[in-house]
Amino acid sequence: MAPALVETAPAVQQPEVNYKSGVGQYKEAAFGGPKVFKKDLELRGTEKHAPARYPNYLPTWDNEKETGVYAPLEPFEHTEHGKDADPSFPNLLKDAKVADLTANIGAEVHGVQLSKLTAAGKDELALFVAQKKVVAFRDQDFADLPIKDALAFGGYFGRHHIHPASGAPEGYPEVHLVHRGTDDTTARDFFEERTNSITWHSDVTYEKQPPGTTFLYLLDGPAAGGDTLFANQAAAYRRLSPEFRKRLHGLKVVHSGIEQADNSRNRGGIVRREPVTSIHPLVRTHPATGEKALFVNPQFSRRIIGFKKEESDFLLNFLYDHIAKGQDFQARVKWAPNTVVVWDNRVTAHSALLDWDDGARRHLARITPQAEAPYETEFEEAKTAGFEY
Numbered sequence: 494m495a496p497a498l499v500e501t502a503p504a505v506q507q508p509e510v511n512y513k514s515g516v517g518q519y520k521e522a523a524f525g526g527p528k529v530f531k532k533d534l535e536l537r538g539t540e541k542h543a544p545a546r547y548p549n550y551l552p553t554w555d556n557e558k559e560t561g562v563y564a565p566l567e568p569f570e571h572t573e574h575g576k577d578a579d580p581s582f583p584n585l586l587k588d589a590k591v592a593d594l595t596a597n598i599g600a601e602v603h604g605v606q607l608s609k610l611t612a613a614g615k616d617e618l619a620l621f622v623a624q625k626k627v628v629a630f631r632d633q634d635f636a637d638l639p640i641k642d643a644l645a646f647g648g649y650f651g652r653h654h655i656h657p658a659s660g661a662p663e664g665y666p667e668v669h670l671v672h673r674g675t676d677d678t679t680a681r682d683f684f685e686e687r688t689n690s691i692t693w694h695s696d697v698t699y700e701k702q703p704p705g706t707t708f709l710y711l712l713d714g715p716a717a718g719g720d721t722l723f724a725n726q727a728a729a730y731r732r733l734s735p736e737f738r739k740r741l742h743g744l745k746v747v748h749s750g751i752e753q754a755d756n757s758r759n760r761g762g763i764v765r766r767e768p769v770t771s772i773h774p775l776v777r778t779h780p781a782t783g784e785k786a787l788f789v790n791p792q793f794s795r796r797i798i799g800f801k802k803e804e805s806d807f808l809l810n811f812l813y814d815h816i817a818k819g820q821d822f823q824a825r826v827k828w829a830p831n832t833v834v835v836w837d838n839r840v841t842a843h844s845a846l847l848d849w850d851d852g853a854r855r856h857l858a859r860i861t862p863q864a865e866a867p868y869e870t871e872f873e874e875a876k877t878a879g880f881e882y
């Protein structure tokens with residue numbers, strides 16, 4: 494049966510919380526990939542559509558062998574390599590051409606081959622991405638590497654997250670896939686019910702240790718469309734008044750993976766691990782830059798602890814709206830063949846866009862190293878200094 498090609502999670506005992514009463518909604522249902530996935534059709538192609546360029550990356554899943562067989566995730570000690578980096582980036586950027594995408598978020602880089610970076614270069618990559626928030630590296634060989642080599646590269650940045658509900662290349666559950674194939678009717682179905690496809694989120698924030706430096710690379714894409722949106726959640730934090738920021742500090746938010754798992758189950762997809770909820774600070778601090786960022790998203794955040802439902806909904810909705818409208822701290826990343834986009838999931842949110850014709854293949858792979866458990870540091874009145882707005 495079919496999987497849900499979406500975000501998702503595991504288990505550490507949590508205090509009892511009524512996560513279901515929050516405003517966050519799991520909206521990714523319509524992004525959940527085809528109900529039935531015919532691998533042979535994708536391998537063959539159709540009269541109108543070419544076969545998959547990277548058949549080794551076509552999604553597979555096995556309900557019988559995979560559902561419920563993964564143990565809860567255990568805590569692990571994360572090493573933040575961005576802290577060890579030379580901030581002048583001598584290894585990463587020595588031959589690079591860097592162009593900022595906007596004044597407040599994003600860069601595009603030519604002239605670097607990620608797969609060839611030394612350990613020092615990878616440390617610099619972690620810091621550079623933490624600073625820029627999202628970076629599009631062009632002309633990469635990543636998609637052509639053996640999958641195990643791509644995973645070995647990503648594993649430097651943290652323990653691989655195995656998605657609870659998404660399809661994966663055969664034998665590599667650590668790779669999360671985004672795939673719309675030749676017989677996909679997602680766009681038509683989705684817009685029967687909805688007016689836009691924006692789904693701001695950071696990945697799998699219901700995990701105890703959500704991802705940090707995250708890699709998404711293009712395998713096949715439509716001629717136009719299918720861009721990805723990114724928002725700088727540190728800039729979103731700084732844009733708020735000092736009084737408002739002060740109030741946000743100390744608040745804790747419940748994040749839930751339950752709806753995503755239910756959604757996968759309802760579609761006949763897999764749930765590799767029983768879903769969990771986690772409690773994270775509403776404002777988190779980045780371990781390498783010391784920057785503070787909002788850490789809420791409408792996909793997975795559910796409830797502010799200690800607030801009544803209406804209070805929690807009111808504040809979370811304000812923050813979602815603030816982030817969604819902040820075009821001046823957002824960037825729109827355009828995909829091209831051989832592009833690897835790297836973002837820091839701790840300080841950004843992103844949204845896919847469903848704006849291309851059904852049937853045109855869009856196929857991406859994500860490598861998702863987990864990072865530290867989110868933590869916060871004290872509110873500091875003057876401490877937006879040193880960071881650009």
Ligand SMILES: O=C(O)CCC(=O)C(=O)O
Binds near residue numbers: 696859
């Ligand atoms: O398809 C996209 O543009 C982004 C999908 C996504 O949210 C992810 O891979 O984490």
Ligand SMILES: [Fe+2]
Binds near residue numbers: 500694695696843
């Ligand atoms: Fe995502």
